[in-house]
Amino acid sequence: MSAIRERLGETALLGVLAALVVAVGVAGPLYADAAARNVLAASAAAATPGEQSLTVTVEMTARNGIAAALAELRGSIAVVPAGPGVREIRGGYRRGSVTPRESAAPIEVLLAARDDVCAHLALTGACPARPGEVALAATTARRLGLVAGDTFAFQVQPTAPPATLRVTAVYDVDGAGGGLTDSYWAGRRELTPVPLRVENPVFTVPDTLQTLGADTFQATLDHVADLTAMSPDDVEALARTLRSAEEPGRGIAVTGGLSRLLPQIVADRDTVAVPVVVGAVLLLGVAWWVLLLGAGHAAAERRTQAVLGALRGAPARHRAALTAGPGVLTVLVALPVGLVLGRSLAQLLAWATMAAPGPVPLSATALAVAGGLTLAVLVSVVFAQVRVHRGGVLDALRQVPARRGAAGGIAVVVVVVLAVAAAWQLRTGDAQVLGLAETVLPAAAPVLMLVAAGLVAARTVRPLAGLLGRAGLRTGRVGTALGALYASRRPGMDRLVALVVIVMALLAQAAYGWQGLQGAEQEQARLALGAAEVVRVRAPSRAALLHLVRQADPAGDWAMAVARQESSTGTTVAVDTARLARVAYWPAGAGVPADRVARQLRPTANPSLRITGAALLLDLTMPETLHIDLPLTAVLDGPRGEPVIATAAAVPGSGRHQLRLDVPACAEGSGCRLAWLSFRFDPGGVVLHGIAQAAPDAVVADAVAMTDPARWRTTIGAAGVTLSPLPGGLAVDYEPVDPRYPDPEVRVQVADVPLPVPAALAGEARLAHDRTVVRGEMLSPLRRPVDVVAAAPALPGAGTQGLLVDLEYADRANDSMDNIADLQVWLAPDAPADALDRLRATGLVPVSAETAGQRTEHLLAVGQGPGSRFRFGAALLAVLLVMVAVSLVVAVDGPRRGAELAALRTQGVPQRAVRRATRSGYLLIVAAAAAGGGLLGAAAADDPPASSVLPVAVLVGAGLLLTATAYVVGTRLSRVTGLDLEDGR
Template sequence: MMLAVAAVAVAGGAVGPVFLRSAGDSSLVAAVGAAPVASTVTTSGQGGRALWKELERLGAAPPGGRKGWFGPPSIEGAAGVRLTDAQGNPFATQLIARSGLCAHLSFATGHCPRGVGEAAISARSARILDVGLGSRLRTTTTPGFNAPRLSVVGIYRLPTVTSAGYWNDPADFSFGAGTPNLGAVDATMVSPPTVWLAAFLGDVPSLSMTWQARPSGLRNGPLGALRQALVAYRTRASRYGLTVSTGLFGLLGGVRSAGTSAATVADVASFELVGVGLLVLYLVVTTAAADRRDETELAARRGFARRQALIVAVGDVGVMLALSLPLGLAAAWAVVQAASGLFSNGTPVTLDWGAVAAAVAVVAAGLLAAAVATWDLWRTPGRAADRKSRSRAARAAAESLAVALAATGLVALAATGSLSGGGRDPLALAAPGLLAVGAGVLGLRLADAMLRLALRATAGSSNLGPFLAVRAIVRTQPSPLRRTLALTAAVTLAGFGVEAWAVTAANRSRVALVDNGAALVADVSAPAGSSLATLVDRADPQGRTAMAVEEIRSLSGDTLAVQADRLAAVAAWPARLSSRPVSTLARYLDPPSPSPISFTGSALSADVSLSRGSPPLLLTATVYNNTAQEEEVTPFATLRAGTRRVTASLSGFCTTTCRLVNLSPTVAGGNGAVPPHVTLALLHLSTLDPGRPTTLAIHAGVRNAWAAEPPGVIVAHGAGGIRFVIPGGDLTAQGTQLTPVDAPSPIPAVATTTALTLGAVTPGSTEFTATGLDGNPIDVAGNVSATRLPELGSNAVLVGLGNAELAQTGPSVAVSQVWLRGRSAAAVLQRLERLGVKVNSELPASTALSQLDHEAVSVVYALVLGAGTGAALLAITVTVFMFFAGRRRRRAGLHALLVGGVPSASLRRAVMVETGIVLLVALALGAVTAWAASGLALASLPELTGGSGGVPLHHHVVAAPLLAVLAALAGAFAVLTALAAPLILGRGSRKVRRGES
């Protein structure tokens, strides 16, 4: 048992460095994999054969020598030349020679160019140049220079260009680019000597040598040494006029920076686990030594020398600790290996000297704990007198020191802001340990005092079991209550570990979801003439799974147009993201408005009344075709005073649904005498579809159904029609627009605080312009603010899709998406495809989550969880241990009571109650402390390397995981309590009982 405890403590010490090493490597692997270009060292210059040879010489000795930081170098020579086809048309191409080229090209016909003047071209280049194998290509470099012809020896297939691949520059295969006068074809592959020729033809080739960093190599290299090696390499290269560039330092610096936070978190977690381990070890050693007190005292009476007494007292402890070193190291390795799924692929799990040193330190600390625990026993026996009082004083001093340390630590942490939520300090992880020690000591004293009171209360009771239990706790030296300190710390760490892991995991999930927009985001194309929103409504009539989204990204700010009534159900919208709850946003974004005046037909007919004295007016109608996404302005016949019907031809523009955007009256024929006010009434509107008139609802009598610009126009919504009193000046100067209010203006929007700040016309105003679906500005009112918007950045607005479409005056330039969530997402997407929607790509939130989960600072919370689990195991282990250790003495005492006539049932109950009290006190104290520590520290822990990007993180204590851990521990403790009596009383009690009978 002691071996198990010691092994867990050693593993706790070693697991931190092992885990951290793997987490750091994982970050490095991920970073290098994600940024293959940044993780290269490129040496470049311009020249011919001589420079190529110099590069080859440089390539023989990589930066850092044989440290294995880089893979073999790749040397490339490139020269821009012109090819001419049979008709003499010029085409631009790059002559490329590169090491390993032949291994990375496949040929449709022919072979790889090896000799001078040999070339390979792509199949599509061959077609446009109208050449084949054996053809000769005429090249020129710069105008005025002619080069020898190239002989086509191979037609290659286009390779796949990927950022991490051998072919990683799309510009090499820029067929079709260029200008009308000089089109581009794909790169022409040649051998190095052919490129060198270009040096003599006016266009000096660009030569470069690229070293690709190897993640496995960089893992072994400290940043400082790498920097020195690169400086030395740069100096060497500069002698040949070569320049060296790399993004490696920035990349590694970022990884190291992220790793620093992770390291501190890991260190503190390991430290706490080791601390609990040592505390438990101390307890175990003390208990074991107390059980060996008879032997040790006997040895003292026999005059054993110090060394002999030490062996008697803690000899086996030392052996166990020594054995625990390899066991603990192996366990640490196994734990991290088991958790390797958390790391990036290819991350090794290795035991390094740091882990071994940590393990040795734990063993040494364990020996020290053993020495302290058994000091009274193994030191050369002196006088018995005064020992007890000295030991009591020492214990009181140690307890006071522990409480003082806990209080000082907490005050210090609070003072530096790490516990106030103002900072992100990994040292906040120390809070549970500090709290546990302080609370454990104080709780132990409180429990002791209460049990002393209980002793008096139970003394007169006829129920002997509880009395004996309380008496055993209060009178036994050392008191079983001492175990509560270690148990409290273990329960606290277990609870806090789970809580920290659960809260940070939930926050990462929250951020990933908001980054993505929803659980699944599909880029789609709706069939021409169809409304994506309508199709989504058909595919998901319940409105709980899918939402149509149009997205505009622009430098001035992004716009997200969504189906407002589905926003709350589908979008990732954590609490506190916006100033109003998402459940209220549908009504805000899409307030009730009169329906648009929509129609099809060949002409638009209006019954209009014009006031007397009015000059003839020219009335035009602006209509918008929803399908063609175009706007058309069509004139009616000239209006004169009186009531009359005028017609405007739509000229086939509205064979599909159109919408009336506005009516605009102006004085016909330019400037004439205009009265101060002109009254124009729209009485009736109809279309001819085709030839058959259809009356359109003009919302007469509906308040605010129409609006007018400029503001001086008075609008009266009578039952018989809409009457506009227009200032005469407005009819001649800037014109007047009479607009059916089918959409609110300005459009209600949820705006990010950045968008509000940047876009507000005046400080404090919420109205500003955003980008509409057609790329034109739209007026929005950001009366609801958000820290950020799903999927988009912090400079963005969100509007209702219907309103955004009504504001559209030209073709949409937006990206169409469908956001989905829930189990039915796949089925809805299939339904949409059946309705003709083309799904271009799908992006699940899990992709973003996976990236976040593999960050070193995220991965390390698994270690915090592991530390909590380890602590819980220690708690259970030490509880079991306490049954075994000292049971000989305990059993002897209990048997004496049995012989004295105490019923065995009372003794069993006494043992159960005694065990139960100790475990219950620890569980209750641990639960309260874990809860308090979580509430204090969680907000101060570093979580995401790049921050949350405006997504509000939640740090309140989540009851479920904490309660689950406590329930599991309570269950384990309950089982152990039930087992306590049989384990302690053993068979001996049965013997005695038989004797009684």
């Protein structure tokens, strides 16, 4: 203890450095754990219900009961996802038809049973509890004309007797159920209640499915993961379970994004871990370097004392206790301090780099690292003591510095060899160089190369300083010569220079890397969103979305209607092309301007048939072969884009006559657009002679238009439907491909859209030149042909894999009023502050909004962002440690250097020369090393960002800080006893 009290300053310094080493080692794994939890939380917040689920669908027999069939389905799955946060949901469904009370044309609905479904519906009435009881969506109830307490007939197929079902409740699709964001629905489009869909699912109990008179039903088994209730280890375990699952058997459809989301979360966690490890090793290496300097300094201070003790006959154990004892005791005391400091450092870095980091608890890994580092620090301190005490007694009494062994040179050679191997691997892609791991060496390669360059550059310091000193003597610059010659004779000078060069180079690389990553993620966020801000909305239909957005922004300066559909093959983005160039973010590398693409996506098409009267009049001739009433339905887009449907029955035997369909909504505003006419059964050769309107009276399509084959088409993909232009009109015939399964609906579509639909493709430019026709999902589950008229490497909203089409044309070519696409409104950067209020005023219902900045933050939270931030922060902390190293080296050299210069001053060296040698020697060395390291790191940066303001500012600040430290500490030499620089000669 007396030795500690005698050298209290050196002991305290050693304890602080040992605690810093332990703290840095502990902070790395703790931050990595916090980053992994942050990745999981960010992924959970951004995941859609479909991405959090794994669904199994298979057709099964209902003869043995629904419960038995579901149990059999579960038993047939080899690997069942299970674990914390994983919920299993069983159910089934069957499609059938229901005839509305005020219409002769039945509509198809889906009758479904699902575990605990009522808890996820906003019900008005009683939850179905017995067979035959059902809950209807409010939209479906209005379409069918039903209320709670009513009964209706549900028929699964024409040959089966209808089942009578009773309505016990009506659920609100806009209520608390929130099917669009509720993970309970597992992303099942057919089961999720959607405000835009009229025929929403009808929910019942499982036993109802057995009373329908059908032999089979679609059984469903869903597994939904609540990521907020899972730890990173739980996610990894579940990902391994899903990877081990075998291919599903024939007839079993396995969908859902959980099997893709979990590996992505694990990959993002690993992506975060690599730069965290690199940054932690960097910081740990610098801290250890400074520790060795401090330990060597403390040992050197006790060297003479230990030798004198040996000369006076002190026992070896006493000398060992005198030399190594204080250091060992100090390191042991520093262990708990380092643990607390490391946890605080990890918490501080987490708060600085993560949106919601939460607490950072100590882990078993961190404790193990702390124990291992403490042992390593003990060994390092003892080694430093042994190394300093080597040599003769005279050297110790004269305080001659210990000679440098060959270990330093060998270490430099090893680092250079590893750097060359890493560079070779990066160049050739060979992952087996030196047997190193495929991911570790590429990640460490830039660091290894910078460290090797710094070590090699430091080896040239002493020879160059000697040349500079001799040149100064020849030219009479005594002060410069004294400073340079001292640097060339100082054995540890190259180590200090190497430390400064390496840390500044790594700081430059980290700063440029962080700046570049921000720019790359910002570009990706803009491209993924498509605009500065994207608002998800609810609207009656896609056509209504288009109309209402144009109403909110008549000039088309800041808002654009968009429908976005994602699939396994890419993303289809349908936009209002008239506003594309003004609102969307168009990538600079597209190679084609946005306005030209907009024109190519909307070529001239046939004019639409518009109804501006209160009734639609069809001039038609019924065939004599038809003996039953023929329900005929007209489907139109209303004045505000809402669906307008009118049905009437054509009576057989009436010959040529006029059929009236009342559409009072079309008498308002700009009227309605006729989308299609549909026949419930085989029309048997019905001839359409013309279309007119009443109130006011007008001709919509005369005989010339009816007989023009370019004005009419069948449904895309429909088989057996024939449209034949006759001299007097358009004949409609139908011949089913399989008479056993006739199509329940035969349509005559208005051909007011170019087919195939023009599209811009994310891909090679040549695809637009050869006019390649591909197939894409055009706002529906069915893939339809598209005509590639433009191509770009990436497209707004679609990224590098997808299509861009005109929204109005895509809506018309969809041949359906049903919607599965995500309806959005894209806002320009200069959109007014009350943009959402203006959208609400038109009747649109905003669901959520996301800006490009928010998406950028999300990408930085789940990708390389946390690791890059940690690495940047570690480099900044390393600069602070280098300041300690500079102060330590200068302080150690102070007395010895002061004595040497005092002797030179006595021998007649001018005052000005001595002042320059003392105050500028270390300053110039540190400044040159800092500048060289910064330039080296900047030159080695990958893909430097367009703006270098942040990296340059950080490097200049760090260089000035190190230089100022060297200057301030160096001026202490002027106050050393025997060296009074203020006295002139």
